[in-house]
Structures are given as C-alpha cells and as structure tokens.
Amino acid sequence: MRHGGQILVDQLARLGTTRVFSVPGESFLAVLDGLVDSGIDNVVCRHEGGAAMMAEATGKLTGRPGIAFVTRGPGATNAAAGVHVARQDSTPMILFVGQIDRGHRDREAFQEVDFRAMFAPLAKRVAEVDDTARLPEYIGRAWREATSGRPGPVVLALPEDVLSARAEVPDLTQSPSDIRPTYLGVAEDAIGWLAQAARPLVVVGGPGWTAEAADDLAAFAEAQNVPVATAFRRQDYLDNRHPNWVGDLSVGMNPKLAERIRQADRLMLVGTRFGDIESRGYTLLDPAGHAQKVLHVHADPGEPGRVWRADVAVTATGPDFIRALAQHEPAGRDWTRWTTAARAEQEAWEDPRESPGAVKLERVIRWLSDTLPEDAILTNGAGNYAAWLHRYFTYKRFGTQLAPTSGSMGYGFPAAVAASLEHPGRTVVCLAGDGCFQMTLNEMSTAVQHGATPVVVVANNGRYGTIRMHQERTYPSRVSGTDLANPDFAALARAYGGFGATVEADAGFAEAFEAARASGLPAVIELRLDPEALSTGQTLSEARAAGAARG
Template sequence: MRHGGQILVDQLVRLGARRAFCVPGESFLAVLDAFHDAPVELITARHEGGAAMMAEAHAKLTGGPGLCFVTRGPGAANAAAGLHVARQDSTPMILFVGQVPRGHKDREAFQEVDYRAAFGGLCKWAAEVGETERLPEYIARAWHVAVSGRPGPVLLALPEDVLSARAEVRDLDHAPIELAPTFETVAQDALGWLAGAERPLVVAGGPHWSEEAAADLGRFASAQGLPVALSFRRQDYLDNRHPGYVGDLSVGGNPKLFARLGEADRVMLLGTRLGENASKGYTALRPEGPGPSILHVHASPEEAGLVWRPDMSVTADAVSFIRALARQAPLGRDWSGWTGALRADYEAWVTPKPTPGAVKMEEVVRWLAENLPEEAIVTNGAGNYAAWLHRYYSYRRFRSQLAPTSGSMGYGLPAAIAACLEYPGRPVVCMAGDGCLQMTINELSTAAQYRAAPVIVVANNGRYGTIRAHQERTYPGRQAGTALANPDFPALAAAYGGVGVRVERTEDFPAAYEAAKAAGRLAIIELMLDAEALSPGQTLSEARAAGEARGA
C-alpha cells in the first residue's frame, strides 16, 4: 500500500525521470513526501513560470518530457507561460497541478479551477485523475502523449485526497516499442520530386532533432549540393559553417533569404511547421498561393495541409527521414550557382553593420561567436537584443541554442539554469534584454541555490526595445509604457552571491567575460547601450523617421 504521491513518483522513476522542477504547494504534499527518497533531483524555483520554462528547456536538452509540479489556482495560472512555450515549440512536457479535494469540487472552493476547460487549448491533453488506483495509467499515458507525434505539453490535475489516499497498484512500463518504417523508398520518391527543381530550398526545423539528425542533414545537403535554411530559433540544426547553410528564417531575418524562399520552385519542409515568423507573416510564402511546389515532412499527420498545401507529404519524425535522405546517392543535379548565391547572401548579411554607441552589440556577439567553444550553450528570451544574436552568432553544434519559438520574454535565465544543471561542464551564456531578464530575474536565487553558473549578458537600453521600435514606426514620437527604470544589475548579482560588472566600452567586454567565467559562479555582465541602438538594422531615429514618412 502506497499513498498517491508515492505511486506517482514511483511511476515517473519507472519511466526514466531524473529531474523535476517545482514551486511547492500544500495541494501536493504527498508528492513532495515521495520525492524525499526518490532518485529524482527536485529543483525548487521561485515562480511557477520560471519552473515551467526550466522544465521546457530541460526537455529540449534531453528529448524526454520536462516535468513540472505547481499548486492549484494561482500556481497553475503562473505556469501557463511555460505551457505556451512548450505548445508552440513542440516540446514534450507534463505539468502536474494540485487540485482541491474531490468532495469540494464545483463549489468554487479555495483556488479551484476547471483545468480541462481553462488549459485545454494550451495542451495536447488536459485531464484530472479521479482515483488513486488509476495514477499509473494516467501518468504513463501523459508521458506517451507528450512525446508522440508532434510533441507538446500535457496537464494532469491531482486532487489532494487522491494523492493522500493509499492504494495497492502496480507501476506500468513504457508504451510498447514502435517498429518505425525505414523510409528508404519514400526518400527515393522525395529525391525524384526534388530532381525536377531549378531553384530548390530545404527548410528544416521542428521537434525530434538530435546530434545525429544534424549530422545527417549536413551530409544530405553536401551530397546533393542543396541550400538549407533553418526555421525560427532552430539555428543549431546545421553547422552554420556548412557551405549549404544559407541562414535562418527569423524575426528581423535577412530580407534576401525571405525573397529567395519566394523565388524557390520546390521547397522541402523537414520537420518544421513553417509558422508565421519563418514565413514572414505568411507573405514570403502565401498559404493561398501561388507559390512553389512543397514537400512537407512532419511527425503529425494533421500538419500536412493545415496551413501549406503540399504536393507531397510524409508522416515521419525528422530524425528518421533525414537519416534515409542522407543515405541516398547524389542526384547529379548542379545547383551550385543557386546554392552559392544564397550562401553569398548569408555571408553578406552576417558581416557586422556598425550601430551607435560605445558598446556595440554586433561586436560583442561576434566576439562570443569567435571565442566560445562549440559546445557552449547560448540561451535567450525575446526582444530586439536577440536580433543581434540571430544575425551574428555562428552555431556550430546541435543543442547549442536554447530559445523560445513562441517569443516568450523571460525564457533565457530559466533555460540557462536548466542547461547548467544538465551539462555542468559546458559554458552557458544567457543573452537577455533589461526588460526580458526582469521577467524572471528572481530565478537568480534558484541559480545560486543549485550552484548553476551561467554568464548573463544584459543589453541595457532602458526600455522595452521591441515595442518601442513598433511604437516609433506606428506612432512616431509618442512614447508611452515602454520606458524602464532598471536595478543595478551587477550589484544584484553580488546580492545573490555572484559576480557582476558593467561594460561601457566594447573593448572592455572580453576581459569582463573572462573574469565572469573564471569566477565559477553566476555572473551578470551589464552592457550599457546607446539609446539610439534599437536593432541591428535600424536606429531609434530611423524608426521614427520611417513612421513619419508613412504619415503615421
């Protein structure tokens, strides 16, 4: 006989769980009790949103579902930001939420929420466990749903009395092993379709990637002489030094690459949904057409035809299908002129363009790209500061980038903590804006508690820069709601037992980074940016002038 909390944790251990993230709550005390003796590391965050983002980042790093425990009501509401990241990034995750006792249901009891109704749209599956004996069944199913097809988040609500009650029940093993097809014949058909192209383009992204898949993608591109673009914030899926790599389809990305996407006559989508950002707001490619012939490879059969109308579609995970493509003999088509032109566009794009001020983000990012080892992990959230990272950083190894395709602010620090815990020997750098970092800055305490030592580089321009840019282009000269009063970031790092330094000249950054890294503790490097330095491609004054020219 075990209480429900013990049954739950034992089942997670049986399925392979090694680490979970939480903010504790009285609604799942039995689970916390079970973690006391479990071979699972329980990481206590300071906010449920931070805990959920750590779990999501852990899942990206490991391929297994990220596990997060939060309490009912406000705890679940706070964790919704991490659920949204997992949903849009196709990341497997299970959010366990405490619930009121069964006898209190439907009375609007203290912190009661109908989680299936409130969170169903954010999850692949949202359910509530009604019987202690069925905990293994629900948990095994949640694990399977999270990782299968297009991965994503699952929510399980856990009534307090279900967890505290005792039952005699056996743990369940993993779902049966799936015998996947080899895809050799389908890959040959795909290459036969590709052979008819004059201007082909491969766009890769989405879930299920691995070190092996990244290497196979490089071999496939080399054998066929193909240009490969990567979707938004999937820049580590192919070594950026590869001659076939032509850039990423990102927010603020290379206009020439988006134009090339529109010029291509055959586009192979490998694993990616090719969402709004990667299609430039559905304008570089238009779902309604006209446009290129499309072959769409995705793990979910529902994805083909959902937005893009492909001429061919394959239901397969990217790892399996790219392995089959990499084994095929060269077609013998000469696309070198087309591929070379796209590569030249990329190389011109990543040539640094000077921005105003004594601290130049383009030079800071290029220094990091040239001096960080290949295995370094770089994390970021959302904001104009990330455009410098997208444009000027060269990703050379798979899983060296942790960033939300959902565009969630505050993601960088929780992701950096998860990366430090999973790979304590690898350098971890968190790039953040002053507004982005302050969304989850309380997680510095979590980093200190678990001796995670990321180097956090804060781009301080005293504003929500992305919104200010839109503001100036739409309502020039009418700033409202985008100015920030910031703390002393280096002093804040010191308050959490870390080190901090303020950089006011670009040439001082290398020494600042080396000192921060040598400290072996969490570190903050604050970059004091010029107010004009709004983005890599536009100053504040230029954004305002553009708005005025349009008569905004």
C-alpha cells in the same frame, strides 16, 4: 500500500526522470514527501512560470518530458506561460498541478480552477486523476502522449485527496519500443521530386532533432548540393559554417533569403510547420494559393495541408526522414550556382552593421562566437536584442541554441539555469534584454541554491526595444509604456550571491566575461547600451524618421 504521492514519484523514477522543477504548494504535499528518498532532484524555483520554463528547456535538451509541479489556482495560471512555450515549440513536457479535494468541486472552493477548460488550448492533453490506483496509468499515458507524434505539453491535475490516499497498485511496466520505418522508398521519391526543381530550397525545423540528424542533414545537403535554411530558433540544426547553410528564417531574417523563398520553385519542408515567423506573416507564401510546389514532412499527419497546400505530404519525424534522404545518391541536377549565390548572400549578411554607442552588441556577439567552446549553450528570450544573436553568432553544433519559438519574454534565464544543471560541464550563456531579464531574474536565487552557473549578458537600453521600434514606426515621437527604470543589474546579482559586472565600453567585455566564468557562480554582465541601438538594421532615430515619412 503507498500514498498517491509516492506512487507518482515511483512511476517517474521508473521512466527515467532525474530532475523536476517545482514551487511547493499544500495541494501536493504527498508528492513532496515521495521525493524525499527518491533520488530525483527537486529544483525549487521562485515562480511557477520559471519552473515551467525550466521544465520545457529540459525537455528540449533531453528529448524526454521535462517535469514541473505547481499548486492549484494561481500556481497553475503562473505556469501557463511555460506550457504555451512547450506547445508552440513542440517540446515534451508534463505539468502536474495540485487540485482541490474531489468532494469540494463546483463550489468555487479556495483556488478552484477547471483545468481541463483552462489548459485546453495550450496543452496537447489535459486530464484530472480521480482514482489513486490509476495514477500509473495516467502517468504512463501522459509520458507517451508528450513524446509521440508532434511532442508537446500534457497537464495532469491531481486532487489533494487522491495524492494522500493509499492504494496497492503495480508499478508501470516498461514503455513499448517503437518500430521505426526506414522511409527509404519515400525518400527516393522525394529526391526524384526535388530533381525537377530549378531553384530548390530545403527548410528544416521542428522537434526531436539530434546530433546524428545534424550529421545526416550535412551529408544530404552535400550529396545534393542543395541550399538549406533553418527554421526560427532552430539555427543549430546544421553547422552554420557549412557551405550549404544559407541562413535562418528568424524575425530579422536576411531580406535576400526571404527573396530566395519567393523565387524558389520547390520547397522541401522537413519537420517544420513553416509558420508565421518563417513565412514573414504568411507573405512569402500565400496560404490562399502559392506558386511554389511544396513537399511537407511532419510527424503530425494533420499538419501538411493545414496552412500550406502540400503537393506531397509525408508523415515522419524530421530526423527519421533526413536519415533516409542522406542515404541516396545525388539527384543528377547541378544547383551549384543557386546554392553558392545563396551562401554568399548569407556571408554578406553576417558582416557587422555598426551600431551606435561605446558598447556595440555586434562586437560582443562576434567575440562570444569566436571565443566560446563549440559546445557552449546559448539561451535567450524575446526582444530585439536577440536579432544580434541570430545574425552574428555562428552555431557550430546541435544542442547549443535554446530559445522559444513562441517568442516568450523571460525564457532565456530559466532556460539557462536548466541547461547549466543538465550540463554542468558546459559553458552556458544567456543573452537577455533589460525588460526580458526582469521577468524572471528572481530565479537567480534558484541558480545559487542549486549550483547552476550560467553567465547572463544583459543588453540594457532602458526600454522595451521591440515594442518601441514598432511604436516609433507607427506613432513616431509618441512614446507611451515602453521606457524602463532599471536596477543596477550587477549589484543585484551580487546581492543574490552571484557575480556581477558592468561594461560601458567594448574593451571591457572580454575581461568581465572571463572573470564571470572564473567565479564559478551564476553571473550577470550588464552592457550599458546607447538608447539609439534599437535593432540590427535601424537606430531609434531612423525608426522614428521612417514612421514620420509614412505619415
């Protein structure tokens, strides 16, 4: 006879869980008890949003569900931000939420929330366990659902009395092995379809990618000599030095790459939903009707045709289909001129555009790109500062970009903590804006406690830069709600027990970074940027002038 918390932890251990992220609550004390001798590392976080984002990042890094535990009510609502990231990024994740006793339901008891209703639009599935003996069943199903088809987050609510009750129940049996199709015949048809193009473009993205898939993609691109673009924040799916890589479809994408999408007569979309960001707000293709023919490969059979009219729809994961494509001979079409021109446009786009001030973010990013080990992991949240990273950093290996396609601020630092714990031998660098970092910087305490050692580079321009850019373009010179009063970030890092440095001129960055890395501590390097440095393509004054010109 084991209590429910012990049953739950035993099931997670059998499934291969080695680390969970949590903010403790009295609603799941039995789980905390079960973790004591389990061999599973319980990373105690400072905010449920940080815990959920760390779990999501772990899911991205490993391909296995990242696990987070939070308490009912405010704990669950705080964690919702991380669940949303997992949903939009198609990341396997399980959020366990403590819940009130079953006998207290529907009385608006202390911290009572209907989690099925609350998480329904955010999670792939939401369930509440009503029977201690059925915990293995629910956990096994949650694991399977989080990883199958289009991966995503599953939320399991755990009433306190279900966790504290005892039951005699067998442990989970081994998860079933998947028999995966080869897709060779379908891939042959896809190559034939592609061969009819005069101006083809392949876009890859979505979940489940691997280093082997990156190698297969390179082989396919070389054999067919076709241009390949990577979806938003999936930039590490192909070595950016590869002659067939023509850029990433990010918020600040190369305008010439956007024009290539408009000009393409056949688009092969592999693994990606090709959503709002990749399509520039659904303007590069019109969902009501587009001239480009589309072959859409996705693990969810309901995705092709949901937004874009797919001439050919294939139900498969991106890596599985790319493997089949890589085994085929050339299609017999010569796209050399089209591909070479697209690659040249990307290389020109990478030439730095000088930003104002003594600290130039483009030089910092280029130094990181040229200096860091090829397996260094780069994380970021949301903000204009990230556009410098997308444009000027060369991703060389798969598994080195960790960023939210959902555009969640505050994500970069928790993700960096999770990455440092998962890969303690690798360099982990978080690029954060001053506003972005302040959303989750309290997890510095988590990093110190558990031995994570990421280096955070804070781009401090004293404002919410993205919103300020849009504000100046729409309501020039009418500033409201976008200026920030910031702390001394370096001093704050030292107060937490980490390393801190401030850089006020380019020449000081390399020395500060090497000192941060040598410290063996979680580190913060604050870059004091000129407030004029608003985006990679526009200064604050230019944005204001453009807004005034539009009236």
